[in-house]
Structure formats: C-alpha cells, structure tokens
Amino acid sequence: MLRTLLILLLVLPVTGCNSTEPMVDPFDPDDVDYAAIDNPAFAEDVRPLLVARCGDCHGADDDLDATSWDGLIAGSSGSEALIAYDSENSLMIELMTKLPTEHPAYEAHQLDPSEVDFLKRWIDQGAKNADGAVPYAGTDRSRVYVCNQMAGQVSIIDIENMVVARNISFGAPMATTPHDVDVEPDGSAWYVALINANSVLKYDAATNELMATALLDPTFKPGMLALDPNSDRLYSGRSFSDLSGGQSVYTIERSTMTATEAAIPYTRPHPIAVTNDGSYLLSGSLADNIIASYDTADPELELTDQVTVDGQQKSFVHYAIAPNNNVAVLTSQLSQELYFIDISDPENLSILSVVQVGNQPWHPTYSPDGSRVYVPNRLSNSVSVVDASDPANPSVTATIEDERFAMPHGSGITADGRYLFVANRNQDFEDGPRYTPRYPFGDNANVGHLSVIDTQTLEVIKVLEVEEFASGVSVYEP
Ligand code: HEC
Structure with a gap:
C-alpha cells in the first residue's frame, strides 16, 4: 500500500504538470507578411487576423460577430459588414480607410495598410469561406x-x-x-x-x-x-x-x-x-x-x-x-x-x-x-x-x-x-x-x-x- 502511494506521489507531479511542454506562441498578425499572400484563404489566413484584430469588440456574443464567416456575412443589426467582390463599398473596409480621425470608431479600425489591402483582396476575390463559397451565391435565396x-x-x-x-x-x-x-x-x-x-x-x-x-x-x-x-x-x-x-x-x-x-x-x-x-x-x-x-x-x-x-x-x-x-x-x-x-x-x-x-x-x-x-x-x-x-x-x-x-x-x-x-x-x-x-x-x-x-x-x-x-x-x- 505504502509502495503504491509512493509511486503515485512520484508519478503525479510529472503527468499533472505541463511546464515541461513547449509553449505555443499566441498568433500575432505582426509576424505575418500579408502583402505576400496573393490568394487569401479564409481559415488559414483571414480568420486568424479577424480574431486578433476584431475579436475584442465583435465576438460571437456581439451585434456583429467578425470572428466567423457566417457572422461576418450576416453583418450587424444595422448593415452588412462586407459586399463580396466590392471592397470599395464594404463597410468594414470603409471604416478602416474613410473615417475622419475624430470619429469615435477611428482608432478601433486602424489596421496596418498591408492588412487592409489583404482583407480587400479577400473581399474582391469573393470573400469566400473555407469551402470556397461566395456569400449569398446561388439562386435559392430570396x-x-x-x-x-x-x-x-x-x-x-x-x-x-x-x-x-x-x-x-x-x-x-x-x-x-x-x-x-x-x-x-x-x-x-x-x-x-x-x-x-x-x-x-x-x-x-x-x-x-x-x-x-x-x-x-x-x-x-x-x-x-x-x-x-x-x-x-x-x-x-x-x-x-x-x-x-x-x-x-x-x-x-x-x-x-x-x-x-x-x-x-x-x-x-x-x-x-x-x-x-x-x-x-x-x-x-x-x-x-x-x-x-x-x-x-x-x-x-x-x-x-x-x-x-x-x-x-x-x-x-x-x-x-x-x-x-x-x-x-x-x-x-x-x-x-x-x-x-x-x-x-x-x-x-x-x-x-x-x-x-x-x-x-x-x-x-x-x-x-x-x-x-x-x-x-x-x-x-x-x-x-x-x-x-x-x-x-x-x-x-x-x-x-x-x-x-x-x-x-x-x-x-x-x-x-x-x-x-x-x-x-x-x-x-x-x-x-x-x-x-x-x-x-x-x-x-x-x-x-x-x-x-x-x-x-x-x-x-x-x-x-x-x-x-x-x-x-x-x-x-x-
Ligand atoms: C476596440 C473595439 C473595436 C475593434 C477592435 C473593432 N471594432 Fe468594429 N466597431 C467598433 C465600434 C465601437 C463600432 C460602432 C461605431 C459606431 O457606432 O460609431 C464598430 C463598428 C463596426 C462595423 C459597423 C457595424 C454597424 O452596423 O454599424 C463593422 C462592419 C465593424 N465594426 C467591423 C470591424 C472589423 C472587421 C474589425 C476588425 C478588423 C473591427 N470592427 C474592429 C469597435 C471595434
């Protein structure tokens, strides 16, 4: 009995602690060269950026969920967030590029220019999801x-x-x-x-x-x-x-x-x-x-x-x-x-x-x-x-x-x-x-x-x- 307990005591600290496993670095958009991504893929490239840059304010429980494709294309209660193939008239891009500096939402939407261009590229290529679907495409919707x-x-x-x-x-x-x-x-x-x-x-x-x-x-x-x-x-x-x-x-x-x-x-x-x-x-x-x-x-x-x-x-x-x-x-x-x-x-x-x-x-x-x-x-x-x-x-x-x-x-x-x-x-x-x-x-x-x-x-x-x-x-x- 004592032996078993001793063994347990010896084993437990080792299996119960992660300290020896390598730390996973949190994703940091600053480490990514967005200018080099010609064909943005939603799951690999776009979503991590959105989670990092928008998630604090537009998460799953907010009026606009900018951290998922479904959430982003559904927009907010007031508007769409983006229009596929038309970054010029997409609200999320306009917020990043056209707001006057004194606007309360100005700071929140200041991204690195290469990140803005990258998101524009994704929208202008159809804002496709991980399966390659274009928002609201097809003829079966009202x-x-x-x-x-x-x-x-x-x-x-x-x-x-x-x-x-x-x-x-x-x-x-x-x-x-x-x-x-x-x-x-x-x-x-x-x-x-x-x-x-x-x-x-x-x-x-x-x-x-x-x-x-x-x-x-x-x-x-x-x-x-x-x-x-x-x-x-x-x-x-x-x-x-x-x-x-x-x-x-x-x-x-x-x-x-x-x-x-x-x-x-x-x-x-x-x-x-x-x-x-x-x-x-x-x-x-x-x-x-x-x-x-x-x-x-x-x-x-x-x-x-x-x-x-x-x-x-x-x-x-x-x-x-x-x-x-x-x-x-x-x-x-x-x-x-x-x-x-x-x-x-x-x-x-x-x-x-x-x-x-x-x-x-x-x-x-x-x-x-x-x-x-x-x-x-x-x-x-x-x-x-x-x-x-x-x-x-x-x-x-x-x-x-x-x-x-x-x-x-x-x-x-x-x-x-x-x-x-x-x-x-x-x-x-x-x-x-x-x-x-x-x-x-x-x-x-x-x-x-x-x-x-x-x-x-x-x-x-x-x-x-x-x-x-x-x-x-x-x-x-x-
Ligand atoms: C620090 C908080 C914050 C961050 C980060 C942020 N936003 Fe916003 N966003 C706001 C606020 C606040 C508003 C509302 C501004 C207003 O009503 O004047 C807003 C409005 C919006 C709207 C318009 C919603 C509507 O119908 O009026 C969109 C689209 C949007 N944000 C997209 C994004 C995207 C995409 C990102 C990431 C690239 C992002 N935001 C990052 C705070 C944030």
Whole structure:
C-alpha cells in the first residue's frame, strides 16, 4: 500500500504538470507578411487576423460577430459588414480607410495598410469561406434587386439577413443609368433597363454574369420593365428622361433577347404593366392624359383600347396590377392621385375611382392579398397605405412617415406581404429632405437607400444603404 502511494506521489507531479511542454506562441498578425499572400484563404489566413484584430469588440456574443464567416456575412443589426467582390463599398473596409480621425470608431479600425489591402483582396476575390463559397451565391435565396441609377449599378439584397449581398456594375454611371430591374420567375436570370445605353441586359442570377443584350433604337431610352411570367416576354416603356417624342414601346423575347419595336399612338409611354395572364399590355403617357391596352398576341402589339382622362395634366407614372387581375392602379405625378382602373375586360378600360395620395406618387405596389396598395410619394417623403378591398371606394388608411425617407421612388413586397421595400433617390434635388448616411465617409453625399417597412406595424425597421439614386425594385422569392 505504502509502495503504491509512493509511486503515485512520484508519478503525479510529472503527468499533472505541463511546464515541461513547449509553449505555443499566441498568433500575432505582426509576424505575418500579408502583402505576400496573393490568394487569401479564409481559415488559414483571414480568420486568424479577424480574431486578433476584431475579436475584442465583435465576438460571437456581439451585434456583429467578425470572428466567423457566417457572422461576418450576416453583418450587424444595422448593415452588412462586407459586399463580396466590392471592397470599395464594404463597410468594414470603409471604416478602416474613410473615417475622419475624430470619429469615435477611428482608432478601433486602424489596421496596418498591408492588412487592409489583404482583407480587400479577400473581399474582391469573393470573400469566400473555407469551402470556397461566395456569400449569398446561388439562386435559392430570396432577394431584392434595386437599381442605383446614378452609380451605374444594381444592388442585390439578401432578404433573410436583410443585407446588401452584391453590387453589379454596368460601367460608367452616366453612360448606363440603370432604371428598372425584373427577375425570371424561377430566379435564374434578371433583366435591367439601361436608360443611356439604349439597352436591356440579361444577367445570369447564379453568377451575376452578363448573358445577352437587347440593343434598342438609339433614340429609345428604356425605363420601366414589365415581365410576363407565363410567356417568354419582357416589355419596356420609355424613361422619364426620354424626350425624343418617340411613339413606341418594346417587346423583348427573353430567351433570345430579340427586341421588337411596337408603335403606339402617343409619346412618353412611362407606365407599363402586363396583365397577370399575359394577354394584354397596359400603357399610358407622361405627356397626354392617356391610358391604353394592347393585345400581346403579336410582338408588334395591337391597340385594343385607349381612354383619355379629363382635366389637368396627369403625367401617369406607373401601374400595379391586383392579384385577381381585375383591377390596375396607376399613379399620376401632377394631380397626386391614384387611379383604380377596371381591367376585367382590357378591351374596355374604365376608371373605377380616384383617390388622393401624396405629392408625386411614384411606383405603386399591391399587397399579395389585394387588400392594400402602397404608394411611395416622391416629394412628400411618405408612403400612402391605400385600402383597396373595394376598388370602387378606396381610401388612404395610413401614411407612413420616416425622417430617413428621401425621395421615395420604387417599391416591392415579399410574397407573404410582410415586408415592403421602398427605394430612395436621396439626391440634392428640389430642396427635399436628405438622408444622412450612418458613417461620415466623405464620399457618400448621395448614398441611395432601401427602406424596409414592416407592413404589420407600418414602421421602417431597417435602412439599407446602397449607391446613388435608388430607383426600380424587384423582389424574387423561390
Ligand atoms: C476596440 C473595439 C473595436 C475593434 C477592435 C473593432 N471594432 Fe468594429 N466597431 C467598433 C465600434 C465601437 C463600432 C460602432 C461605431 C459606431 O457606432 O460609431 C464598430 C463598428 C463596426 C462595423 C459597423 C457595424 C454597424 O452596423 O454599424 C463593422 C462592419 C465593424 N465594426 C467591423 C470591424 C472589423 C472587421 C474589425 C476588425 C478588423 C473591427 N470592427 C474592429 C469597435 C471595434
């Protein structure tokens, strides 16, 4: 017994103590030559740096977890932390490179320039995880596309995490000016109208690579798009800025991107929509008080009805079609009205009712159950909520106000009707209120943004900063 105890006493100190094992040095980014790493790997190169440089303040229990890939791409409650392939507009990089020295977060985000360049490299190569996955890639996630007209870009928002996932650039902003966007019903491709490039582009949604271009007449500036989910058709009206006097719209076959110009009997056809069964195209004019319907059987379209609305100049901006396909709503810029139009027989259009909304109502959106229409009012900086359950007697039941609205323009909604997305132009224009971006980066005088509205509370629950002049919006859900 004593012998056993003695042996134990002799053995224990040796096995129980680590002091003889070599010490592992803690990771120190200063020991790494980041300039030499051309292709940063997340697990080996990126994560250790993030843990060392960000972990004290942005760990697993914080609003932003910058120490894991999942945490980093999910962003904070206020914003994305990075945008794959776009380090220039990635918040984490902007915090490192654009903050004024007096900003409280300045010190916290000062990294060695070689470390900043290394992180930029990783983001510009796709911010891939250890398995080589690009954040939010693929076509199986819900997303919002929003044009950034004066930045020559489309931003793609991931709906589940409510963050900007990608920015797709078309080239020189003034030469491209993307205005509206639409998505293939199966999510496989998206389309964008480039006003100043006289073209409509088709992009692969999985890779966000250009697939094909429909080049339109050089005098035709495409504006709003209307996609028929039942056929191969996409239609384009003319931009607000198209003052050519041209009297036509375009029919585009999406599979081939073949474009056919269809003659119409009026100028400035901005509003455009296709009925839910695809049989008729609805159009109208910014210049004349005209609304019209066309049979779509032939790509050159056949005029089936044309109605002239009495009174002052209306300047019809844009349509939305009720889910039951019996009613269309149409905004009138100059008379600040929303028209309810009976389209149950599109060859006999008739106006059911007119309701006063805000100043310069823009792109309206129907709730998926047809009970409401949401109308962003460009110059009142508000969104009218219109009870549309009885289209002969609509009424404004609420007006959503938010100090961050700044020239609300486009809109879109989730399939369950819960979240409404409103694009804000936010330009120095007509003395309207401006949105002040969350961080003073110096280069964001005209940041556009997307307001996310909870339609149950009618409150703006998040503001997603995108690029200059957010305009047309399209929502895709698998
Ligand atoms: C010493 C603490 C500290 C460190 C270290 C730090 N941050 Fe921050 N970070 C902050 C604070 C504080 C804010 C909020 C600043 C504000 O609200 O003005 C912030 C904000 C952010 C935001 C914006 C979140 C939002 O939505 O406003 C991002 C992204 C971010 N940090 C990324 C990083 C990354 C990546 C690192 C490492 C490279 C890092 N930070 C290191 C303190 C830190």
